Amino acid sequence: MDAPIRVGVIGVGTMGGHHAGNLGYGQVSGATLQAVMDLDGELRAAVARRHGVDLQFDQTRDIIGHPEVDALLVAAPDGLHAKLAIECLEAGKPVFLEKPLATTVPDAERVVELETGIGHRMIQVGFMREFDRAHVEVKAEVDTGHHGRRLLFRNVHRNAHHPDARTIEDVVTNSMVHDIHSARWMMEDEIVEVYGQAVPDAGQDPGTAQLCLLQVRFRNGALGLLEFNTKAGYGYEVDVEISCEDGVITSHTVGTPVVRTRETLRQAIAPEYTGRFGTAYQDELVAWAASLEAEKPTGPSAWDGYMAMVVVEACIESVKTGQPISIPEFEIPSLYR
Known part of the structure; x- marks a missing residue:
């Protein structure tokens, strides 16, 4: 893939906003900030304006399903992580998922079962200390x-x-x-x-x-x-x-x-x-983008999250x-x- 991976960020609060900044300011080689989604309209608009992003959404299904979004970064509230990870996998799109993978073991197990059923890794979990x-x-x-x-x-x-x-x-x-x-x-x-x-x-x-x-x-x-x-x-x-x-x-x-x-x-x-951990947050996204380009998964897996x-x-x-x-x-x- 010669063109950078177009990333949509779900949740642009404190952590999501930081990730969006790394993508939007060109700190992640091989990836670019393509779209943002947040229920807070003012926050969403501010992040989009700051990084020159045209695609803004208030519904997760719209950003996940958009044809101009190649991959998702999920930084929504913890209780939504498993649900959103599953929606991304079902849409066939790789996802960088902030920790935790889920807030219950059964929800985490559902994510792992879906990914193993697909047959290849599509999730990298945001345990940034590995970087x-x-x-x-x-x-x-x-x-x-x-x-x-x-x-x-x-x-x-x-x-x-x-x-x-x-x-x-x-x-x-x-x-x-x-x-x-x-x-x-x-x-x-x-x-x-x-x-x-x-x-x-x-x-x-x-x-x-x-x-x-x-x-x-x-x-x-x-x-x-x-x-x-x-x-x-x-x-x-x-x-x-x-x-x-x-x-x-x-x-x-x-x-x-x-x-x-x-x-x-x-x-x-x-x-x-x-x-x-500012540098680690940047490096984990660089590694994620490189893994998508090479089609060779890296970093903490859904199993680690489980x-x-x-x-x-x-x-x-x-x-x-x-x-x-x-x-x-x-x-x-x-x-x-």
Whole structure:
């Protein structure tokens, strides 16, 4: 395909707007922003005007079915992801789907069943840490084999602020799903047991979580510790560490200068996620566009999204019951091997 892939973006709020910007400002080689869809007419028009886009829609079926749209990027609310992914597949159009794949395991399973029935991968899920240099470099070092077996995975994921109390379901499904996928990807193994605990938001219902801690056990016996803080107060930070038989490999993602002045030592930290993962968001779309051009799928698959949701639901159950939850082993469909 000599011409760039014409992408339609469904949902142009915070995340969708960021993706639309990367496409519209020419940051994604091999792809261009062709159309936008959002129920918010003013927002939709503003994004279209900013990027010189003529095709605007307020119905998903219209943008999915439009003959001048080659592929879709879905950044709609989480609860619509599975439904929209299915509509894209049924229309025969590849889709970049923001995480999570779905908000329930049965919905995620329906997406996987449809894609496996088609016989080739059409979905890339937006687990952008696979394209983040810090994560990639840690994994590459571990993959050399020089440090022996992977023994422990640690992940910290801290937001600066959040205006409202968040439920444990929202925290794990929307945010910690990233950490869960990172654990599976970087440890190259499946999670078979989880134990979750949460600290409720101050003065809020016990069903909320300001901080959530997940302990996981992998199939090969390795362990994991995943921490998420909804409002740590100081900035946005995501780091990872893998302890091996012979060495510990740790990411350091704060690349700003260290300032020593007036009896203080300080270093600036990104205020929010687009600052921390801006390059990764761009690179995942570049890889997606290249995979469509080459007809060779890449990146996180629908199966990755499905397995992440299996672990998500087990974690939520564990937090609510106060008990460890075992996760059965699943046979990976041949499409995803």
